[in-house]
Amino acid sequence: MRLLIVEDEADLASALRTGLSHAGYAVDTAATGAEALAKFGVHAYDLVVLDLNLPDGDGLLLCRRIRSVSGVRILMLTARASLADRVRGLDHGADDYLVKPFALAELLARLRALLRRDGDTGEPVLRAGGLELDPASGEVSRGGVPITLTRKEFGVLRYLMSRPGRLIPAEELLEHVWDEFANPFTETVRVTVGTLRRKVSSPGGTPPIETVIGRGYRLVDR
Template identity: 65%
Template structure:
Protein backbone atom coordinates (compact mmCIF):
# COMPACT_ATOMS: atom_id res chain seq x y z
CA UNK A 1 0.00 0.00 0.00
CA UNK A 2 1.21 3.51 -0.84
CA UNK A 3 1.03 6.29 1.74
CA UNK A 4 1.66 10.04 1.70
CA UNK A 5 3.09 11.71 4.81
CA UNK A 6 2.40 15.47 4.93
CA UNK A 7 4.63 16.88 7.67
CA UNK A 8 6.90 19.95 7.74
CA UNK A 9 9.10 18.80 10.64
CA UNK A 10 11.79 16.96 8.69
CA UNK A 11 13.04 14.78 11.56
CA UNK A 12 9.53 13.62 12.44
CA UNK A 13 8.60 13.09 8.80
CA UNK A 14 11.70 10.94 8.28
CA UNK A 15 11.05 8.94 11.47
CA UNK A 16 7.46 8.25 10.42
CA UNK A 17 8.56 7.40 6.87
CA UNK A 18 11.18 4.92 8.10
CA UNK A 19 8.72 3.27 10.48
CA UNK A 20 6.16 2.85 7.73
CA UNK A 21 8.71 1.59 5.20
CA UNK A 22 9.96 -1.00 7.69
CA UNK A 23 6.35 -2.12 8.09
CA UNK A 24 6.23 -2.77 4.34
CA UNK A 25 4.54 0.36 3.00
CA UNK A 26 5.61 2.53 0.07
CA UNK A 27 5.88 6.08 1.38
CA UNK A 28 6.21 9.54 -0.16
CA UNK A 29 6.68 12.73 1.87
CA UNK A 30 5.40 16.28 1.34
CA UNK A 31 6.64 19.18 3.47
CA UNK A 32 3.70 21.53 2.89
CA UNK A 33 0.21 21.75 1.41
CA UNK A 34 1.44 22.73 -2.07
CA UNK A 35 3.69 19.67 -2.30
CA UNK A 36 0.84 17.50 -1.01
CA UNK A 37 -1.49 18.78 -3.74
CA UNK A 38 1.16 18.15 -6.40
CA UNK A 39 1.65 14.53 -5.29
CA UNK A 40 -2.06 13.84 -4.85
CA UNK A 41 -2.72 15.01 -8.40
CA UNK A 42 -0.40 12.44 -9.99
CA UNK A 43 -0.19 9.49 -7.55
CA UNK A 44 -2.97 7.22 -6.29
CA UNK A 45 -2.44 6.96 -2.54
CA UNK A 46 -4.27 4.55 -0.26
CA UNK A 47 -3.84 6.73 2.83
CA UNK A 48 -2.57 10.21 3.71
CA UNK A 49 -1.05 11.02 7.11
CA UNK A 50 -1.70 14.74 7.48
CA UNK A 51 -0.25 17.26 9.93
CA UNK A 52 -2.48 20.25 10.76
CA UNK A 53 0.18 22.95 11.15
CA UNK A 54 1.77 23.44 7.73
CA UNK A 55 3.93 26.35 6.51
CA UNK A 56 1.46 27.36 3.80
CA UNK A 57 -1.87 26.54 5.44
CA UNK A 58 -3.35 23.90 7.70
CA UNK A 59 -4.46 20.32 7.43
CA UNK A 60 -8.09 21.22 8.02
CA UNK A 61 -8.13 23.21 4.77
CA UNK A 62 -6.31 20.43 2.90
CA UNK A 63 -8.80 17.82 4.06
CA UNK A 64 -11.73 20.16 3.32
CA UNK A 65 -10.49 20.77 -0.24
CA UNK A 66 -10.02 17.04 -0.90
CA UNK A 67 -13.41 15.98 0.41
CA UNK A 68 -15.23 18.65 -1.60
CA UNK A 69 -13.38 17.94 -4.82
CA UNK A 70 -11.75 21.35 -4.92
CA UNK A 71 -8.34 19.87 -5.78
CA UNK A 72 -7.52 17.02 -8.20
CA UNK A 73 -6.87 13.73 -6.42
CA UNK A 74 -5.68 10.73 -8.41
CA UNK A 75 -7.84 7.80 -7.38
CA UNK A 76 -10.75 9.91 -6.13
CA UNK A 77 -11.73 12.04 -3.16
CA UNK A 78 -12.41 8.98 -0.96
CA UNK A 79 -8.71 8.92 0.02
CA UNK A 80 -8.35 7.87 3.67
CA UNK A 81 -6.94 10.62 5.89
CA UNK A 82 -5.26 10.16 9.26
CA UNK A 83 -4.51 13.48 10.96
CA UNK A 84 -1.31 13.62 13.03
CA UNK A 85 -1.05 16.72 15.18
CA UNK A 86 -0.07 18.18 18.54
CA UNK A 87 -3.47 19.90 18.69
CA UNK A 88 -5.38 17.52 20.91
CA UNK A 89 -8.20 19.75 22.16
CA UNK A 90 -11.70 18.37 21.77
CA UNK A 91 -12.80 21.07 19.32
CA UNK A 92 -9.76 20.36 17.11
CA UNK A 93 -10.49 16.63 17.04
CA UNK A 94 -14.15 17.29 16.26
CA UNK A 95 -13.26 19.76 13.51
CA UNK A 96 -10.78 17.32 11.95
CA UNK A 97 -13.37 14.57 11.76
CA UNK A 98 -16.05 16.97 10.51
CA UNK A 99 -13.73 18.14 7.73
CA UNK A 100 -13.48 14.55 6.53
CA UNK A 101 -10.58 12.93 8.38
CA UNK A 102 -11.05 9.21 9.00
CA UNK A 103 -9.00 9.21 12.19
CA UNK A 104 -7.10 11.65 14.42
CA UNK A 105 -3.90 10.85 16.35
CA UNK A 106 -2.36 13.32 18.79
CA UNK A 107 1.42 13.81 19.03
CA UNK A 108 3.48 12.46 20.63
CA UNK A 109 2.40 8.97 19.64
CA UNK A 110 3.95 5.51 19.71
CA UNK A 111 4.87 3.99 16.35
CA UNK A 112 3.00 0.82 17.30
CA UNK A 113 -0.26 2.76 17.68
CA UNK A 114 0.32 4.65 14.44
CA UNK A 115 0.84 1.39 12.55
CA UNK A 116 -2.27 -0.14 14.14
CA UNK A 117 -4.39 2.83 13.07
CA UNK A 118 -2.94 2.69 9.54
CA UNK A 119 -3.79 -1.03 9.31
CA UNK A 120 -7.31 -0.38 10.58
CA UNK A 121 -7.95 2.29 7.95
CA UNK A 122 -6.49 0.21 5.14
CA UNK A 123 -8.63 -2.79 6.10
CA UNK A 124 -11.58 -0.96 4.59
CA UNK A 125 -10.38 -2.30 1.23
CA UNK A 126 -11.19 -5.82 2.34
CA UNK A 127 -14.24 -5.20 4.48
CA UNK A 128 -12.51 -7.35 7.08
CA UNK A 129 -12.28 -6.87 10.80
CA UNK A 130 -8.77 -8.16 11.37
CA UNK A 131 -5.31 -7.65 9.91
CA UNK A 132 -5.25 -11.24 8.58
CA UNK A 133 -6.10 -11.97 4.94
CA UNK A 134 -6.86 -15.51 3.72
CA UNK A 135 -7.38 -16.52 0.09
CA UNK A 136 -7.12 -20.01 -1.41
CA UNK A 137 -4.80 -21.43 1.25
CA UNK A 138 -2.65 -18.29 1.41
CA UNK A 139 -2.63 -16.53 4.77
CA UNK A 140 -1.21 -13.04 5.21
CA UNK A 141 -0.84 -11.48 8.66
CA UNK A 142 -0.28 -7.80 7.91
CA UNK A 143 0.36 -6.82 11.54
CA UNK A 144 3.08 -9.44 12.04
CA UNK A 145 4.27 -9.22 8.42
CA UNK A 146 4.01 -13.01 8.09
CA UNK A 147 2.81 -15.07 5.15
CA UNK A 148 2.07 -18.78 4.81
CA UNK A 149 0.74 -21.02 2.05
CA UNK A 150 -0.79 -24.34 3.03
CA UNK A 151 0.61 -23.72 6.53
CA UNK A 152 4.21 -23.37 5.30
CA UNK A 153 6.01 -20.10 5.95
CA UNK A 154 6.82 -17.87 2.99
CA UNK A 155 9.95 -15.74 3.06
CA UNK A 156 8.97 -12.66 1.09
CA UNK A 157 10.78 -9.43 0.32
CA UNK A 158 8.92 -6.23 1.30
CA UNK A 159 7.81 -5.66 -2.31
CA UNK A 160 6.66 -9.27 -2.74
CA UNK A 161 4.68 -8.92 0.47
CA UNK A 162 3.17 -5.64 -0.77
CA UNK A 163 2.18 -7.12 -4.13
CA UNK A 164 0.63 -10.16 -2.45
CA UNK A 165 -1.30 -8.00 0.00
CA UNK A 166 -2.66 -5.84 -2.81
CA UNK A 167 -3.72 -8.87 -4.86
CA UNK A 168 -5.29 -10.54 -1.82
CA UNK A 169 -7.53 -7.53 -1.24
CA UNK A 170 -8.81 -8.03 -4.80
CA UNK A 171 -9.00 -11.82 -5.35
CA UNK A 172 -10.29 -12.81 -8.75
CA UNK A 173 -9.85 -9.30 -10.14
CA UNK A 174 -7.31 -8.38 -12.79
CA UNK A 175 -4.80 -5.82 -11.50
CA UNK A 176 -2.59 -4.06 -14.03
CA UNK A 177 1.16 -3.67 -13.66
CA UNK A 178 0.61 0.10 -13.59
CA UNK A 179 -1.80 -0.22 -10.65
CA UNK A 180 0.67 -2.37 -8.72
CA UNK A 181 3.47 0.11 -9.42
CA UNK A 182 1.22 2.93 -8.26
CA UNK A 183 0.24 1.31 -4.96
CA UNK A 184 3.26 -0.79 -3.93
CA UNK A 185 6.22 1.35 -5.02
CA UNK A 186 7.03 4.95 -4.07
CA UNK A 187 7.67 7.93 -6.35
CA UNK A 188 11.31 6.93 -6.86
CA UNK A 189 10.33 3.81 -8.82
CA UNK A 190 11.21 3.84 -12.52
CA UNK A 191 7.99 3.15 -14.47
CA UNK A 192 9.99 1.97 -17.49
CA UNK A 193 11.69 -0.94 -15.74
CA UNK A 194 10.45 -4.53 -15.46
CA UNK A 195 10.35 -4.34 -11.67
CA UNK A 196 6.67 -5.34 -11.38
CA UNK A 197 7.01 -8.29 -13.76
CA UNK A 198 10.14 -9.53 -11.97
CA UNK A 199 8.55 -9.16 -8.51
CA UNK A 200 5.37 -10.97 -9.56
CA UNK A 201 7.50 -13.71 -11.12
CA UNK A 202 9.49 -14.38 -7.94
CA UNK A 203 6.32 -14.18 -5.84
CA UNK A 204 4.59 -16.71 -8.11
CA UNK A 205 7.48 -19.14 -7.71
CA UNK A 206 7.40 -18.82 -3.93
CA UNK A 207 3.64 -19.40 -3.81
CA UNK A 208 4.00 -22.45 -6.01
CA UNK A 209 1.49 -23.82 -8.48
CA UNK A 210 -0.53 -21.32 -10.47
CA UNK A 211 -1.88 -19.05 -7.72
CA UNK A 212 -1.31 -15.93 -9.85
CA UNK A 213 -2.55 -15.79 -13.42
CA UNK A 214 -1.04 -13.51 -16.03
CA UNK A 215 -3.82 -12.03 -18.15
CA UNK A 216 -2.05 -11.03 -21.35
CA UNK A 217 -2.32 -7.34 -22.08
CA UNK A 218 -4.19 -6.61 -18.85
CA UNK A 219 -2.22 -7.65 -15.76
CA UNK A 220 -2.34 -10.21 -12.96
CA UNK A 221 -5.06 -12.04 -11.05
CA UNK A 222 -4.90 -13.97 -7.77
CA UNK A 223 -7.08 -17.04 -8.01
CA UNK A 224 -9.86 -17.29 -5.43
CA UNK A 225 -9.69 -21.08 -5.19
Protein backbone atom coordinates (compact mmCIF):
# COMPACT_ATOMS: atom_id res chain seq x y z
CA MET A 1 0.00 0.00 0.00
CA ARG A 2 1.29 3.45 -0.93
CA LEU A 3 0.76 6.42 1.36
CA LEU A 4 1.30 10.16 0.99
CA ILE A 5 2.30 12.01 4.17
CA VAL A 6 1.62 15.76 3.96
CA GLU A 7 3.58 17.24 6.88
CA ASP A 8 5.82 20.32 6.98
CA GLU A 9 7.65 19.38 10.20
CA ALA A 10 10.70 17.63 8.75
CA ASP A 11 11.51 15.57 11.85
CA LEU A 12 7.96 14.28 12.18
CA ALA A 13 7.69 13.56 8.46
CA SER A 14 10.94 11.57 8.63
CA ALA A 15 9.77 9.65 11.71
CA LEU A 16 6.46 8.83 10.03
CA ARG A 17 8.20 7.66 6.88
CA THR A 18 10.46 5.39 8.92
CA GLY A 19 7.70 3.99 11.13
CA LEU A 20 5.24 3.37 8.33
CA SER A 21 7.92 1.92 6.06
CA HIS A 22 8.85 -0.56 8.78
CA ALA A 23 5.16 -1.53 8.90
CA GLY A 24 5.33 -2.47 5.22
CA TYR A 25 3.93 0.64 3.54
CA ALA A 26 5.50 2.55 0.67
CA VAL A 27 5.66 6.16 1.83
CA ASP A 28 6.05 9.47 -0.02
CA THR A 29 6.16 12.82 1.76
CA ALA A 30 5.20 16.37 0.87
CA ALA A 31 5.94 19.49 2.93
CA THR A 32 3.41 21.81 1.27
CA GLY A 33 -0.03 21.63 -0.25
CA ALA A 34 1.35 22.43 -3.70
CA GLU A 35 3.88 19.60 -3.48
CA ALA A 36 1.15 17.23 -2.29
CA LEU A 37 -1.12 18.10 -5.22
CA ALA A 38 1.75 17.67 -7.67
CA LYS A 39 2.55 14.19 -6.33
CA PHE A 40 -1.12 13.25 -6.08
CA GLY A 41 -1.52 14.09 -9.77
CA VAL A 42 1.25 11.65 -10.71
CA HIS A 43 0.97 8.70 -8.32
CA ALA A 44 -1.92 6.45 -7.30
CA TYR A 45 -2.08 6.63 -3.50
CA ASP A 46 -4.09 4.30 -1.29
CA LEU A 47 -4.28 6.78 1.59
CA VAL A 48 -3.26 10.34 2.48
CA VAL A 49 -2.14 11.41 5.97
CA LEU A 50 -2.71 15.15 6.08
CA ASP A 51 -1.55 17.86 8.50
CA LEU A 52 -3.78 20.94 8.60
CA ASN A 53 -1.17 23.61 9.35
CA LEU A 54 0.74 23.88 6.07
CA PRO A 55 3.04 26.76 5.06
CA ASP A 56 1.14 27.51 1.84
CA GLY A 57 -2.45 27.16 3.02
CA ASP A 58 -4.95 25.41 5.24
CA GLY A 59 -5.03 21.63 5.02
CA LEU A 60 -8.83 21.74 5.10
CA LEU A 61 -8.87 23.31 1.64
CA LEU A 62 -6.32 20.79 0.40
CA CYS A 63 -8.51 18.00 1.75
CA ARG A 64 -11.51 19.38 -0.11
CA ARG A 65 -9.51 19.65 -3.37
CA ILE A 66 -8.31 16.06 -3.09
CA ARG A 67 -11.79 14.84 -2.22
CA SER A 68 -13.27 16.63 -5.25
CA VAL A 69 -11.21 14.47 -7.62
CA SER A 70 -10.64 11.24 -5.71
CA GLY A 71 -12.18 8.80 -3.27
CA VAL A 72 -8.78 8.13 -1.67
CA ARG A 73 -8.92 7.67 2.11
CA ILE A 74 -7.75 10.76 4.05
CA LEU A 75 -6.62 10.79 7.69
CA MET A 76 -6.06 14.21 9.23
CA LEU A 77 -3.15 14.28 11.67
CA THR A 78 -3.08 17.63 13.45
CA ALA A 79 -2.63 19.55 16.68
CA ARG A 80 -6.10 21.09 16.31
CA ALA A 81 -7.94 19.25 19.05
CA SER A 82 -11.28 20.97 19.56
CA LEU A 83 -14.59 19.33 18.73
CA ALA A 84 -15.28 22.10 16.19
CA ASP A 85 -11.98 21.35 14.42
CA ARG A 86 -12.80 17.64 14.26
CA VAL A 87 -16.23 18.35 12.83
CA ARG A 88 -14.81 20.73 10.22
CA GLY A 89 -12.19 18.17 9.21
CA LEU A 90 -14.75 15.43 8.68
CA ASP A 91 -17.13 17.81 6.91
CA HIS A 92 -14.33 18.78 4.50
CA GLY A 93 -13.95 15.16 3.42
CA ALA A 94 -11.61 13.48 5.88
CA ASP A 95 -12.34 9.85 6.76
CA ASP A 96 -10.66 10.02 10.16
CA TYR A 97 -9.06 12.57 12.49
CA LEU A 98 -6.14 11.95 14.86
CA VAL A 99 -4.79 14.60 17.22
CA LYS A 100 -1.10 15.18 17.93
CA PRO A 101 0.69 13.94 19.95
CA PHE A 102 -0.20 10.38 19.05
CA ALA A 103 1.12 6.85 19.38
CA LEU A 104 2.39 5.15 16.24
CA ALA A 105 0.47 2.00 17.19
CA GLU A 106 -2.81 3.92 17.12
CA LEU A 107 -1.96 5.56 13.80
CA LEU A 108 -1.20 2.15 12.28
CA ALA A 109 -4.48 0.72 13.61
CA ARG A 110 -6.44 3.62 12.13
CA LEU A 111 -4.68 3.19 8.77
CA ARG A 112 -5.54 -0.50 8.70
CA ALA A 113 -9.17 0.28 9.53
CA LEU A 114 -9.43 2.90 6.79
CA LEU A 115 -7.86 0.64 4.18
CA ARG A 116 -10.25 -2.16 5.12
CA ARG A 117 -13.17 0.12 4.26
CA ASP A 118 -12.18 -0.08 0.60
CA GLY A 119 -11.88 -3.84 0.74
CA ASP A 120 -8.19 -3.53 -0.14
CA THR A 121 -7.15 -5.88 2.62
CA GLY A 122 -10.31 -8.01 2.76
CA GLU A 123 -10.53 -9.78 6.10
CA PRO A 124 -8.08 -8.73 8.84
CA VAL A 125 -6.13 -11.91 8.00
CA LEU A 126 -5.74 -12.71 4.30
CA ARG A 127 -5.96 -16.30 3.11
CA ALA A 128 -5.33 -17.21 -0.52
CA GLY A 129 -3.18 -19.60 -2.51
CA GLY A 130 -2.61 -21.78 0.55
CA LEU A 131 -1.01 -18.83 2.33
CA GLU A 132 -2.03 -16.82 5.38
CA LEU A 133 -0.96 -13.19 5.84
CA ASP A 134 -1.72 -11.03 8.88
CA PRO A 135 -1.44 -7.34 7.93
CA ALA A 136 -1.44 -6.28 11.58
CA SER A 137 1.42 -8.48 12.80
CA GLY A 138 3.30 -8.78 9.51
CA GLU A 139 3.34 -12.58 9.81
CA VAL A 140 3.06 -14.91 6.82
CA SER A 141 2.70 -18.67 6.91
CA ARG A 142 1.91 -21.66 4.72
CA GLY A 143 0.34 -24.69 6.37
CA GLY A 144 1.18 -23.22 9.76
CA VAL A 145 4.87 -22.87 8.87
CA PRO A 146 6.14 -19.27 9.22
CA ILE A 147 7.71 -17.62 6.18
CA THR A 148 10.22 -14.79 6.61
CA LEU A 149 9.86 -12.01 4.04
CA THR A 150 11.48 -8.66 3.45
CA ARG A 151 9.25 -5.58 3.67
CA LYS A 152 8.99 -5.31 -0.11
CA GLU A 153 8.23 -9.04 -0.48
CA PHE A 154 5.53 -8.67 2.18
CA GLY A 155 4.08 -5.66 0.38
CA VAL A 156 3.95 -7.47 -2.96
CA LEU A 157 2.37 -10.57 -1.42
CA ARG A 158 -0.18 -8.49 0.48
CA TYR A 159 -1.17 -6.69 -2.72
CA LEU A 160 -1.50 -9.94 -4.69
CA MET A 161 -3.37 -11.79 -1.92
CA SER A 162 -5.92 -8.98 -1.62
CA ARG A 163 -6.68 -9.48 -5.33
CA PRO A 164 -6.55 -13.28 -5.84
CA GLY A 165 -6.91 -14.39 -9.43
CA ARG A 166 -6.46 -10.89 -10.83
CA LEU A 167 -3.61 -10.22 -13.25
CA ILE A 168 -1.47 -7.41 -11.79
CA PRO A 169 0.92 -5.58 -14.14
CA ALA A 170 4.43 -4.93 -12.85
CA GLU A 171 3.75 -1.20 -13.20
CA GLU A 172 0.84 -1.47 -10.75
CA LEU A 173 3.00 -3.25 -8.19
CA LEU A 174 5.70 -0.61 -8.58
CA GLU A 175 3.12 2.13 -8.08
CA HIS A 176 1.57 0.68 -4.92
CA VAL A 177 4.42 -1.13 -3.16
CA TRP A 178 7.44 1.07 -3.91
CA ASP A 179 7.87 4.75 -3.08
CA GLU A 180 8.78 7.74 -5.26
CA PHE A 181 12.49 6.92 -5.15
CA ALA A 182 12.07 3.61 -6.99
CA ASN A 183 13.64 3.49 -10.45
CA PRO A 184 10.93 2.36 -12.91
CA PHE A 185 13.56 1.15 -15.37
CA THR A 186 15.14 -1.42 -13.07
CA GLU A 187 14.26 -5.10 -12.69
CA THR A 188 13.30 -4.60 -9.05
CA VAL A 189 9.73 -5.93 -9.42
CA ARG A 190 10.79 -9.01 -11.38
CA VAL A 191 13.58 -9.81 -8.93
CA THR A 192 11.38 -9.27 -5.87
CA VAL A 193 8.55 -11.42 -7.25
CA GLY A 194 11.01 -14.15 -8.20
CA THR A 195 12.46 -14.31 -4.70
CA LEU A 196 8.99 -14.14 -3.15
CA ARG A 197 7.74 -16.98 -5.34
CA ARG A 198 10.54 -19.25 -4.15
CA LYS A 199 9.84 -18.44 -0.50
CA VAL A 200 6.08 -19.07 -0.61
CA SER A 201 6.10 -22.19 -2.79
CA SER A 202 5.73 -25.58 -1.15
CA PRO A 203 8.37 -28.22 -2.02
CA GLY A 204 7.35 -30.00 -5.19
CA GLY A 205 4.13 -28.00 -5.43
CA THR A 206 2.88 -25.52 -8.00
CA PRO A 207 3.94 -21.96 -7.09
CA PRO A 208 0.93 -19.87 -6.01
CA ILE A 209 2.28 -16.85 -7.92
CA GLU A 210 2.08 -17.10 -11.70
CA THR A 211 3.99 -14.97 -14.18
CA VAL A 212 2.15 -14.07 -17.37
CA ILE A 213 5.01 -13.06 -19.63
CA GLY A 214 4.74 -9.48 -20.81
CA ARG A 215 1.57 -8.84 -18.80
CA GLY A 216 2.18 -9.26 -15.08
CA TYR A 217 1.62 -11.54 -12.10
CA ARG A 218 -1.31 -13.41 -10.59
CA LEU A 219 -1.84 -15.15 -7.24
CA VAL A 220 -3.73 -18.35 -7.95
CA ASP A 221 -6.16 -19.25 -5.18
CA ARG A 222 -6.22 -23.03 -5.59
